[in-house]
Each structure stands twice: as C-alpha cells, then as structure tokens.
Amino acid sequence: MKKDVLFMCQFFYPEYISSALLPFQTAEALKDSGLSVDVLCGFPKEYIKDNSKVPLHETIDGINIYRKKYLQLSRSNFVGRIVNYFSFTFMMLMNILKCKQYKVIIVYSNPPILPLVTLLARKLFKCKIIFVTYDLYPEIAVNMNAVSDKSFISKVMTKINKNLFRQVSHVVSLSEDMKNYILNNRDIDAKKVSVIHNWATEELHFSEVQSIDFKNLRKKYKLIVSYFGNMGTCLLYTSRCV
Template identity: 55%
Template sequence: MKKDILFLCQFFYPEYNSSATLPFDTAKYLAEHGFSVGALCGYPKEYNNDCNVPMKEIKDGVDIQRIKYIQLKRGSKIGRLINYFSFTFKAMLHIGKLKNYKSVIVYSNPPILPLVAVMANVLFKTKIVFVSYDVYPEVAYASKTLNPGSLISKVMNKLNHQLFKRVAKVISLTDEMKDFLLENRKELTEDKVVTIPNWAHEKIIVPSKEAYDRFGYNENQFIVSYFGNMGTCQDMETLMEAVEKLRNDENIKFLFVGHGNKVDSIREKIRKDQLKNIQLLDFLTGKDFEQAVAISSCCVVSLEKGLKGTCAPSKYYSYLQGGKPILGIVEEGSYLEEEITKEKLGYVTYNQNSDLLVKHIKHMSENKSECLEIGKRVTQVYMNNYDIEICLNKYVRIIELV
C-alpha cells in the first residue's frame, strides 16, 4: 500500500531558513490531517545549530530521510551549482523511495531537483505537485546570473517541458507568478495552477528595553530594518544610497540582517564610507529574530527590476505578521506595489530612486502615529490573507484532490 505524499527538498527540519521551515510546516500539517507523509532532504549544515542530526527520524508524524552531499559556500555561483548538482545526483540515487508514495511535492530550489520527480513519474507513475518559489530560468536571466543561450539554460528549458506536461498541480506564490507561468509554460492549463502564498510563524512580541539594548538602539529612534537574502535578486544599491544620504540624521538608524552575495560589498561600503547609522548582522533565528523585528519601526522589501512574476520575497510575510509598515523598493506594476499601495501598508519606491525612498523614511520617522495606524492595517491584511492556517488548509485540499 503506497503512502500519500513525499516531500523532496534540499532543506528541511531542523534547518531554520524559510526554504526548510515552510516545507516542514506543510508536512507536519498534512500528517496532522491524516496523510502518511515522508521527506527526502539534504543533511543540514549551513542553517543548523545541532551537530547530532540523525540520517533518519520520525518528527511530528513525518518520516524523514536525509542525504549527505557536497555543500560548499553558497556565496559563489560555482559553489551553488556544485551544491545543486550534488544534491540532485544523490537524490536520484534514492529514487526508489519515491516508488512508495502516491505523490511527491518538489520545490523549485534547487532548480534541477524536479528532474528526480519527473523520473519517478515516468518509472512509478508518482504524481507531481510542484511548488514554484522562483521561476527558472527566467529569474536567473533577469538577475544576469545565466545567459539564455547557455548549456544550463537549454537543460532547464527541456526539464521544464517534461515537468510541466506531467504535473498534477503547480503551486505559485502569487497571482502575478501564476499569470507568468500560464503565459510562459504552454504545457499548463489554468486549472493546474493554484496560488498559495508563503506565511510566517515567528512569535509576535512587544519591543522591550532588553531588545533595544540587545541591538544597541533606543525606543526614540526610528529603525529601518531589512531582513533576509541580500543577493542578486535584491536591489540593495538603492537602499544603501538611502543609508548614505541619511548618515547625519541621528534619529534614523538602519538594521540589515541576513546573508547573500552582496553582503561583502555592503560591509565594505560601510567600512570605506564610515557609515555609523547602520548595523549589518548575520542570519538571526528564534528570539533574536523576533526581537529584531519587534524593535523595527518599518521593514524594507526589495526586488531588482525585471523580476516581476518570477519570485516573491519570503520575509514580506514576516513583516506583515509582525505588523510592521512596509517600505517597498520594487518594479512599477508589480504585485508588491499593488498590495502595499491598495491596502495602505506603507510606501513604495521604484528601483534606483533613493531620493524618494529617503523622503518616505523621513516622513514616517516624523509621523509615528501614522505608522501605528499602518501597522494595524498590516496585521489585518496578514490575518485575512496569509495566516498559516489559511495557507496550509489549501495544501490539504490539493492533496485530497491529487
């Protein structure tokens, strides 16, 4: 008798990045609702504090099997490619495990991993549910990390053709991404694509003196925070220009928390220009992250131009859950611009317009009562649209129908 669903992903429990916590949340929820659930995932390294993680375990009803693979630093393109191919190759060696499941949920990261699901569909008729966190190879084209005529690009296009003609369901994170997929993946029909956004699950805490002291701020300062990846897809340049232009304003401070291939250049700019109004910290988890969000006066979500429809920043949902006014550095016409503007969640700046960003930050810092009202709307939007129960119930309905 086949089990119901296998999660196939590079990151999983006990790793603490969103690429691990979101699949594990989903797996747990499905197990709680009576499905037999397994996971085939990578052995944790970079996003894990536990040195004694077993190769196999059952956690919250999820039967987890982990794979050891080459894990180089993700800051370089070569390192990421080696990691992707190494994990996918090792997962292929375990393809027999997929024979025991009716369906597989596979994620777009790493982008070649769906090859394993396609092979399982060919060999065992395993149904495929594909979760599109990013749309490859277009997101790589837009971020200029991949050339359209390259060998990897050709491989990705052939893989996509095989994947999308076989999927039972595709999960897009936004309606904008759904429209992009339907327009650019001719194998898909509208009934196969379902929008399920990401969610957040940190505890919401009231900012305390301990939290301000922890990060070296005080409650009278206006703290502009950025959390998450600072990589190729994020417009950090516009944000850093605003930091520089506000360097002499003692009331406004910046807090950057996360990782990515732009971190080193940001750190160097802070050192070279002697910017005293910004802190740059590594990835935070648990109470540390919750405290950092709590003391933030507003939070920044940023995407480079040309990425519309191809990706969705996961930390946006943490900002909403935390009730924080949003500053968006986005492309004109994007879903982020539409939602932030329509719901009055904060203010929007287009790419390369740091002057407008500075204007928005100054306005918010001088109108804190307005920020409190924005925060109430932000919380309501999260509860109405992105609460974890709302999103996970959609996954239950999909698995019931597959």
C-alpha cells in the same frame, strides 16, 4: 499499499532558514489532516548550529525524515552552487526507488534541476507531482546576468520546464504575479496553478516593543514597512545602515 506524500527538498528540519521551515510546516499540516507524510532531504550543514547530533533518519511528530549526505561546497560563488545542485540531485536520483512507495511527491524548485528526479519517478512509478516554485528558471539566472538566455544552461532549463509543467499534477506559486507569469510563459492549464502565500495561515501576535531603538522609530514614523527575507542579489532595492 502506497503512502500518501513524500516531500523532496534540499533543506528541512532542523535547519533554520525559511526554505527548510516552510516545507516542515506544510508537512506537519498535511500530517495533521490525516495523510501519511515522509521526507527525503539533504543532510544539514550550513544552516544549523550543530549537525553532529542530527541523525540520518528520525521521526518527528509522525513524519519520517530521511536525510542524505552530499557534497556541499561554499554557496558564496557560482561554481560552489552548481556543484551543490548536481551533488544533491544526484543523491536524490540514487534514492529514486523510495518514490515507488508514494502516491504524491511534493518537490521544490531549488535546486532547479531537482524536478528531473520526480519526472523520472512519475514515469517509472506513476506518482503524481506537486511542484512548489520559489524561483523560476532560467529567467531568474538570466535577469541576474548569471547566464545568457542563449547559453547551454538556459536551453537545458527551458527543456526541463517544458516537460515539467506538462506533466505535473499541480503547481504552487507564492504570489499572484508569479502565477500570471507562469500562465503566460509555461504550457499549463490555469486550473493546475494555485497561489499559497508564505505563512498565509499564521496568526497575528501582538507584543510590547522592548527595544529602545524600535520605540524611537515608532515615534518618528507613522508607517513602518518591514522586510524579513534574504537580501539576495536578485532583489531590486538598495539598503542603508542606520
């Protein structure tokens, strides 16, 4: 009998970045709802203090985590990222038989070629695909001037998208704007696209400010807008150190 859900993602527990924490919290929620949940992910290296004690396989809160080692170069340059993308995707491809055990595969958009593995799994094992899109390719790479819209990479990604959005059972978008863009630029029914904001179910917590610097900021400004994400190259704002 097939299990319910397999998460396929590059980063997962115990890595501390949001790309690992969000899938972990989602997996926990699905497990708590009564579903059987396993994870196929990469072995941590960059976003963990000490990976020497991280096992290749462990069970956390009833979730079976299978970590696979792959070639990991520095992500600070384009070549390093590309090598990491293909290395991790290749490792997932080498473990595609595991997908046979599951009804649904939840796959993430990073690395951008990773969904190819789930498309093959769907063809071989008839699994359903839920695609969680953090980024849209090739648009994000084109707008960052990383590649040309007429380049080979762009054409390949466009082809992947055409097949992916035609075959997925559902797409999870992080915002209404992203959902609208998907509906206007991808061949998919609106009923198959849902918006789930990051940490949308988190409860509010109030605590007294201890930092003198923050206390002074509260005295100076009536409204403080905080941003707690990565300051990536694709973000359209400038920063200032104060």
